[in-house]
Amino acid sequence: MQHCDHRQPAGLAGSIEFIRLEETLQEFAEDETFIFVANTGNWGDGLIRYATEKFFRHNAFRYVSVPLGRAMSMSPDDLRQLSSSSKVRMVYGGGGAFLNKYRMHKKMPALIERSERMLVLPNTFAVPRRSLGFRRTDILFRRDEGGSKEFAPRSIFCHDMALSLGRITTSGNGSGVGYFFRGDVEKIEDMPVPEGNRDISTEGKESTPMSGFLDAIARFGTIHTNRLHVSIAAAMMGRRVHLYANSYFKNNSIYEASLKQAFSNLTFHQRYTAPSA
Numbered sequence: 001m002q003h004c005d006h007r008q009p010a011g012l013a014g015s016i017e018f019i020r021l022e023e024t025l026q027e028f029a030e031d032e033t034f035i036f037v038a039n040t041g042n043w044g045d046g047l048i049r050y051a052t053e054k055f056f057r058h059n060a061f062r063y064v065s066v067p068l069g070r071a072m073s074m075s076p077d078d079l080r081q082l083s084s085s086s087k088v089r090m091v092y093g094g095g096g097a098f099l100n101k102y103r104m105h106k107k108m109p110a111l112i113e114r115s116e117r118m119l120v121l122p123n124t125f126a127v128p129r130r131s132l133g134f135r136r137t138d139i140l141f142r143r144d145e146g147g148s149k150e151f152a153p154r155s156i157f158c159h160d161m162a163l164s165l166g167r168i169t170t171s172g173n174g175s176g177v178g179y180f181f182r183g184d185v186e187k188i189e190d191m192p193v194p195e196g197n198r199d200i201s202t203e204g205k206e207s208t209p210m211s212g213f214l215d216a217i218a219r220f221g222t223i224h225t226n227r228l229h230v231s232i233a234a235a236m237m238g239r240r241v242h243l244y245a246n247s248y249f250k251n252n253s254i255y256e257a258s259l260k261q262a263f264s265n266l267t268f269h270q271r272y273t274a275p276s277a
Contacts, residue, residue, distance in 0.1 A: 025119065028060070029089060034061070034064075035088060037090060038207070039123075044201040045206040045235060053065070066079075071114065088114060088116050089116065090114070092111070092125055098124065105131055105132050118134070118135075122143035141166070143254055146249050146253035178219065180199065180223050180227050180230040188271060192272065192274050200216050226251060244272050
């Protein structure tokens with residue numbers, strides 16, 4: 001399996017945004033254990049979860065990881081007891097769940113009610129903050145400077161958590177061209193899907209070990225995808241990456257806010273066009 005190398009920080013791993021996030025989390029935790037609820041999702045979301053827990057360990061945070069479903073079923077007293085803390089400090093994982101089609105905004109108010117304070121790691125916000133039930137004291141991080149800033153104007157910018165990994169070392173440089181396009185609600189309807197396409201992100205979930213995901217991407221020297229975390233993993237491996245737009249502003253805005261400055265090996269395109277015969 002490939003591994004993430006922190007000896008030589010690359011890309012955005014040591015950026016001021018991650019330092020600010022670390023400092024904010026230190027202040028938020030108040031030297032107590034917090035509850036971490038990973039964003040529920042696919043194998044690409046697993047890269048976010050993997051990077052987040054590595055970030056917590058690297059910075060010596062004390063936390064208890066609780067799946068979303070379990071957290072929703074527990075009372076504040078249960079959560080307080082689980083973390084052995086004076087109050088429930090909850091950290092919600094980064095991702096792109098705040099989109100009408102995913103209905104996470106319907107669940108969020110009940111999750112927020114189970115905590116005294118909540119901190120949301122870098123997310124894309126495509127629904128208004130007020131519809132999610134956040135309190136003024138809750139801390140929200142966004143991962144772009146575009147649409148999310150409009151939907152959650154009091155949020156703080158930080159790069160996607162997967163980018164805190166820095167570089168992913170591989171045993172070789174890969175060869176050939178790999179196509180990893182999505183087929184779900186975020187696809188662009190009339191965009192052709194290349195022959196031999198593999199929507200790798202659907203083959204796992206946020207709790208699936210990352211080795212299979214990374215190995216599949218590492219095989220290729222050039223990657224074409226509209227899956228954000230396929231592009232991030234490939235870019236951190238040093239592959240040549242072509243990232244395409246998804247159905248809303250997410251990919252483009254994260255490219256502009258983070259990927260453009262960090263990776264000369266990654267190019268953004270509005271849409272995929274099959275090569276001429």
